[in-house]
Amino acid sequence: MIELNPMSNLLEQEQYKYELQDVVKPALFRDIYPYDEIPKTAFNHRRVPMNMPKDIWITDTTFRDGQQSRAPYTAKQIVDLYKMLAKLGGPKGLIRQSEFFVYTKKDREALESCMALGYKFPEVTTWIRAKKEDFELVHDIGVKETGILVSCSDYHIFKKLNMTRRQAFDHYLSVVKQAFEAGISPRCHLEDITRADFYGFVVPFVNALIELSREANIPVKIRMCDTMGYGVPFTGAAPPRSVPGVVYGLHHYSDVTSEMLEWHGHNDFYMGVANAVSAWLFGASGVNCSLLGIGERTGNVPLEAMVMQYASLRGTLDGMDTTVITDIADYFRKELKYDIPPMTPFVGSAFNLTRAGVHADGMMKDAEIYNIFDTEKILKRPAEVSISNTSGLAGIAYWINKHYALPADKQVDKRSPIVQEMKTRIDGLYADGRTTVMGEDELENLFAQVNDGQ
Numbered sequence: 253m254i255e256l257n258p259m260s261n262l263l264e265q266e267q268y269k270y271e272l273q274d275v276v277k278p279a280l281f282r283d284i285y286p287y288d289e290i291p292k293t294a295f296n297h298r299r300v301p302m303n304m305p306k307d308i309w310i311t312d313t314t315f316r317d318g319q320q321s322r323a324p325y326t327a328k329q330i331v332d333l334y335k336m337l338a339k340l341g342g343p344k345g346l347i348r349q350s351e352f353f354v355y356t357k358k359d360r361e362a363l364e365s366c367m368a369l370g371y372k373f374p375e376v377t378t379w380i381r382a383k384k385e386d387f388e389l390v391h392d393i394g395v396k397e398t399g400i401l402v403s404c405s406d407y408h409i410f411k412k413l414n415m416t417r418r419q420a421f422d423h424y425l426s427v428v429k430q431a432f433e434a435g436i437s438p439r440c441h442l443e444d445i446t447r448a449d450f451y452g453f454v455v456p457f458v459n460a461l462i463e464l465s466r467e468a469n470i471p472v473k474i475r476m477c478d479t480m481g482y483g484v485p486f487t488g489a490a491p492p493r494s495v496p497g498v499v500y501g502l503h504h505y506s507d508v509t510s511e512m513l514e515w516h517g518h519n520d521f522y523m524g525v526a527n528a529v530s531a532w533l534f535g536a537s538g539v540n541c542s543l544l545g546i547g548e549r550t551g552n553v554p555l556e557a558m559v560m561q562y563a564s565l566r567g568t569l570d571g572m573d574t575t576v577i578t579d580i581a582d583y584f585r586k587e588l589k590y591d592i593p594p595m596t597p598f599v600g601s602a603f604n605l606t607r608a609g610v611h612a613d614g615m616m617k618d619a620e621i622y623n624i625f626d627t628e629k630i631l632k633r634p635a636e637v638s639i640s641n642t643s644g645l646a647g648i649a650y651w652i653n654k655h656y657a658l659p660a661d662k663q664v665d666k667r668s669p670i671v672q673e674m675k676t677r678i679d680g681l682y683a684d685g686r687t688t689v690m691g692e693d694e695l696e697n698l699f700a701q702v703n704d705g706q
C-alpha cells in the first residue's frame with residue numbers, strides 16, 4: 253500500500269509495523285558490550301538523512317539530574333539559578349523547560365517559588381515515580397508535564413525490574429494511562445536506550461505510546477536517554493549506539509514529531525556534546541542539559557555548551573544572553589562553593605588564559621590570534637595571561653594593560669621600564685627555585701612596588 257507520509261511529504265510504501273519481541277533471555281549485546289573490554293563501535297553502513305527541525309531548543313535538568321550528584325540546592329539557590337536560566341534563554345525561550353523534584357518540602361517550595369515568578373520560559377516540569385498518587389500531586393501543583401521513568405534495555409527490564417519485556421511493556425502503558433487520566437502530559441524517559449533492543453522493544457513500545465496519546469488527545473514526549481554515554485554520532489554506525497539511527501528510527505517507524513523528541517546524554521566517553529548536536533541535526537528538537545554539565549557520574553551535556561552550539565548551527569543567538577554564563581559560573585564558585593575545573597570551556601578560570609610568552613606576544617598584537625572569539629563581548633571575560641618565568645615581557649605587558657583596563661594611550665609594551673623591571677624581579681623569584689605561576693595579589697603588589705619606584 254502506498255500513502256503520503258506527512259513526515260517526508262512523499263509517497264511511500266507502508267512501513268513494516270514492528271511488534272514487541274518478548275524474548276526468554278535478555279539481549280545484552282555482548283559482542284558490543286563485553287563488560288571486561290571497552291565497548292565496541294559497530295557499523296552497518298546504513299546512512300540516514302539529516303533532518304534538522306525548524307525549531308530547536310534546550311531543556312534543563314540542573315534541579316533533577318544535576319542534584320543527584322552533589323549536595324542539594326537550597327530553595328533560594330534554585331530560584332536564583334532559575335532566574336539566570338530565564339535570562340540566558342532570552343525572549344524566545346530557547347531554554348524551554350526546567351525539571352524539578354517534588355518530594356520534599358524544599359523541592360515544592362523551590363518549584364512553587366519559580367512558578368510564582370510567572371515566566372513563560374523555562375516552563376516548570378517535574379520528574380516523578382510511576383505512581384498514581386504522584387500524578388495527583390503534580391496535577392494539584394499545577395504542572396502540565398512530568399517525566400516518567402520507562403527503562404527500555406534488557407539490562408534494566410530483566411536485571412533491575414525482574415520483569416519480562418511484556419510485563420514491562422504493559423506496566424509502563426498502565427502508568428502512562430494514569431498520567432492521561434490525571435490530565436498530565438507525560439514525558440517518557442527511555443532509560444538506557446543505547447543498550448536496548450531498538451526494533452524488538454523500543455519502537456513497538458513507542459508506537460503504543462503514540463496510539464495512547466492520540467486516544468487521550470494529550471501529547472506524549474519521548475526522551476531518548478543515553479544513560480551510560482554509549483551513544484556515537486558517526487554516520488553509518490549501527491544501532492543501538494547510533495544517535496542518528498535512534499532519532500531517525502523514532503521519526504520513521506513511530507511517527508514521533510521533532511518537537512516531541514528530546515535527547516538526554518551523558519559524557520562517560522567524552523561524546524556528550526557531539527551526541528546532542530547529532531540529535532538536533534537528525535531530527536530532535538530538544539536536547540536536555542544541566543548547568544556546567546553537573547550530573548550523574550561524568551555528568552550531563554553542559555547547557556552552556558549547547559548555547560554555543562545553537563549559535564554555531566543557526567548563525568545567531570536568537571536573543572540568548574551569553575554574558576549570563578559567566579554570572580552562573582561566578583554563582584557556583586561563590587555561593588555554592590563549587591570548584592569548576594580550570595580548563596572547562598567557557599566557565600573555567602583558564603579557558604581563555606594563555607601561559608606561553610610567544611602566545612602573549614601574539615595577543616599583544618591582536619587578541620584574536622589566540623582567543624576563540626571576543627570573550628569580553630560574549631562572556632564578559634577578556635582574554636587573560638598567567639605570569640611565570642615563561643611569560644616574557646609581552647605577557648607582563650598584556651597582564652598590566654588588561655588587569656588595569658588601561659586606555660590605548662596609556663598602555664605599556666615590552667619596552668616600557670615598568671615591564672622590564674617587573675620581569676627582572678619575576679625572573680629572580682624563579683632563579684631562587686619558584687615553580688608556581690604568579691598570583692593576582694602578588695602581581696598587584698609587585699606592580700605597585702615597581703610603579704612607586706619609577
